[in-house]
Amino acid sequence: SAAEKGGFASFMEKEIHDQPAAVADTLLGRSDVDGNLILDELRIDEDELRNIRKIIVLACGTSSYAGMVAKYAIERWCRIPVEVELSHEFRYRDPIIDANTLIVSISQSGETMDTLMAVRYAKEQGARTVSICNTNGSTIPRESDAVLYTHAGPEIAVASTKAFLAQITAAYLLGLYLAQLTKKLYREEIKDILSDLADIPAKVQQILDNADSIKELARSMAEASSVLFLGRNVGYPVALEGALKLKELAYIHAEGFAAGELKHGPIALIDEGQPVFVVVPSPMDRHSLHAKVVSNIQEVRARGAKTIVVAEAGDETVRDYAEQVFYVPETQPMLMPLLTTVPLQIFACELATAKGYDVDQPRNLAKSVTVE
Ligand code: G6P
Numbered sequence: 001s002a003a004e005k006g007g008f009a010s011f012m013e014k015e016i017h018d019q020p021a022a023v024a025d026t027l028l029g030r031s032d033v034d035g036n037l038i039l040d041e042l043r044i045d046e047d048e049l050r051n052i053r054k055i056i057v058l059a060c061g062t063s064s065y066a067g068m069v070a071k072y073a074i075e076r077w078c079r080i081p082v083e084v085e086l087s088h089e090f091r092y093r094d095p096i097i098d099a100n101t102l103i104v105s106i107s108q109s110g111e112t113m114d115t116l117m118a119v120r121y122a123k124e125q126g127a128r129t130v131s132i133c134n135t136n137g138s139t140i141p142r143e144s145d146a147v148l149y150t151h152a153g154p155e156i157a158v159a160s161t162k163a164f165l166a167q168i169t170a171a172y173l174l175g176l177y178l179a180q181l182t183k184k185l186y187r188e189e190i191k192d193i194l195s196d197l198a199d200i201p202a203k204v205q206q207i208l209d210n211a212d213s214i215k216e217l218a219r220s221m222a223e224a225s226s227v228l229f230l231g232r233n234v235g236y237p238v239a240l241e242g243a244l245k246l247k248e249l250a251y252i253h254a255e256g257f258a259a260g261e262l263k264h265g266p267i268a269l270i271d272e273g274q275p276v277f278v279v280v281p282s283p284m285d286r287h288s289l290h291a292k293v294v295s296n297i298q299e300v301r302a303r304g305a306k307t308i309v310v311a312e313a314g315d316e317t318v319r320d321y322a323e324q325v326f327y328v329p330e331t332q333p334m335l336m337p338l339l340t341t342v343p344l345q346i347f348a349c350e351l352a353t354a355k356g357y358d359v360d361q362p363r364n365l366a367k368s369v370t371v372e
Contacts, residue, residue, distance in 0.1 A: 012157035012249075012349050012359045016342070017208055020201035022162040023338060025151035026169040027197055037177040037190070039130070041147040048128055049146075050181055052102040055082040056127075058090055058118045059106040060369070062160040062244060063167060066132075067106050068237035069337050070171035076334065077179040077193075087118035088372070097125040104130045104174065108155060108163040109368035110138025117372065119143060132170045134163045148174055157360045158367045159248045161345050164241065165204070168337055172197060196331055200338050203329040207342045214326055214343045217308065218350035224275055228266065228305075229256040229344070230296060231279035232289050238279045238337050242344035248362050249352035259296045272304035277347075279340050280311040280318055282333040290315075297321045310340050 008014040032038050055074060057067035064086055071082040085095075087105075091114075097103075103122040107115045110133040119129055119140055131144035134152050141147040150166035176193060179185040221227070227246055231239030240256035247254050257266045259278070270276070278297050281289040298321050301307050309322035312330050319325055328339035352359045 009353065010157065010349070010359045012159060012161060015155055015157055015162045016345050016349060018153065018162045019165045019342065020205045020208070022150070022152035022166045023169050023197075023204060024201040025153075026166045027173070027194075028151065030173055037173065037180050039146045039174075039177060040149050041141070042145075044128060044145040046181060048099075049102065049178065051100055052080060052128065052178075053100040055080055055102045055104055056090070056095070056097070056122070057082060057084040057104045057106065058087045058115055058122075059084075060087050060112055060114050062164050062241060063106040063108060063112075063115075065237040065241045065244070066164055066167035066171055067104070068240075069168050069234055070104065070106070070175065072234050073172050073175040073334055074178060077175045078182055078184045080178065080182075087112070087115040091118045091121050095122075095125075097122055097127045099126045099128070101127040102130060103127045104132065105140055105144065106132045106167050106171070107138075107140050108134045108150075108152075108160055108167070110135040110140040111368050111370050112140075113370050113372050116140050116143070130174065132167055132174065134166060148177075155367075158362055158365050159245060159348075159359070165338055165341065168341075169197065169200075172335070193332070193334075196335055200331065200335065203331060203339055204342055206329055207339060208346075211343070211346050213324070214346050215350040217324060218347045219354045221275060222351055222354045224252060226253045226269075227275045227277065228269065229254065229277045229279070230259040230262065230293070230300075231256065232259040232281055232293050233285065233287070234334060234337050235259075235279035235281055235293075235340060238340045238344065239277070241341055242277055242279070242348070245345060245348035246351070248365060249348045249357065249359050250355055251357070251363070252351075259293050262296055262299065267299065267303070270300050270303040270305050274300075274305045275308060276300050276305040277308045277310065277344065278322075280309055280315065282312045282330075282336060283315055283317070285333045290317075294318060294321065310343055312336070
């Protein structure tokens with residue numbers, strides 16, 4: 001009913017607007033009386049987590065892109081090697097696992113069969129398991145050694161939005177928790193990141209409040225037959241998610257690429273009028289990736305691409321090379337996916353709506369895939 005949708009035309013639109021609360025609620029109540037970060041359910045000794053030598057993140061679909069963000073954050077903050085693998089691929093490749101391996105599963109529903117089976121398999125091989133999950137008491141968290149619940153609230157639309165932002169938030173929290181446990185970050189550093197995270201909900205709200213131009217662009221692109229997305233570092237999973245949303249909702253052929261890979265193949269796809277979204281790293285990125293991605297924009301533009309750029313507020317350099325720029329508020333580079341994802345969600349939702357599609361129930365898809 002209209003009331004359930006909170007006045008929005010679809011659950012998806014409502015859930016996109018629920019995101020400031022989803023992030024804020026996921027951040028709530030994360031520390032004990034001494035100010036230490038805690039997990040929701042810890043059924044193993046923290047010493048076992050201190051001895052972790054390798055982390056494997058397992059997930060499917062949108063959740064796997066949250067897993068990619070987890071990799072960047074955990075490796076940077078904890079200096080523990082992290083692999084990310086699709087659950088269904090992981091199980092059938094005789095992965096190398098032992099008691100010093102930590103499996104981090106990410107699942108909105110907690111019931112995805114591929115992920116559940118992968119977690120069970122890893123447990124049998126002796127791994128420790130942490131579940132990032134949005135559904136209290138579902139199977140995957142119940143069977144895991146520790147849990148970090150996302151508090152996005154029930155997600156109705158098949159395509160994940162608020163659960164994704166909550167998963168990314170939880171991934172950062174897990175990274176900080178492990179960094180605290182292994183003393184890889186100073187207390188002050190952890191506090192600074194937490195304080196920047198606390199500012200995210202208001203920044204997401206700002207994006208939502210200024211979404212008219214992205215919606216207008218979406219409506220004007222309803223006839224597009226292919227859209228490409230480029231991103232780098234933490235912007236890479238954002239590009240993948242932007243492309244997935246467009247496939248899922250608007251049935252448009254869309255691909256996400258790591259921007260550095262462009263010259264190794266995808267650039268051949270570019271011809272006159274090809275729309276290309278580019279998620280631009282912060283100019284403050286420690287690896288100076290900003291300049292490299294700006295030159296990617298120039299490269300595709302020189303070949304006729306219509307470039308649509310998502311960049312950080314104040315980044316004026318991108319203006320000259322972009323058909324259209326959408327700015328997101330500033331935050332530290334690692335946290336940018338919580339902001340840059342939002343315009344891409346709005347774009348896909350609006351475009352699919354303009355085409356007359358049911359964004360809550362895309363064809364051929366199920367919210368929770370409980371078969372292999
Ligand atoms: C289905 C949904 C996707 C979701 C994926 C993983 O394919 O359509 O939106 O990302 O499952 O679901 P999970 O519940 O494990 O996060």
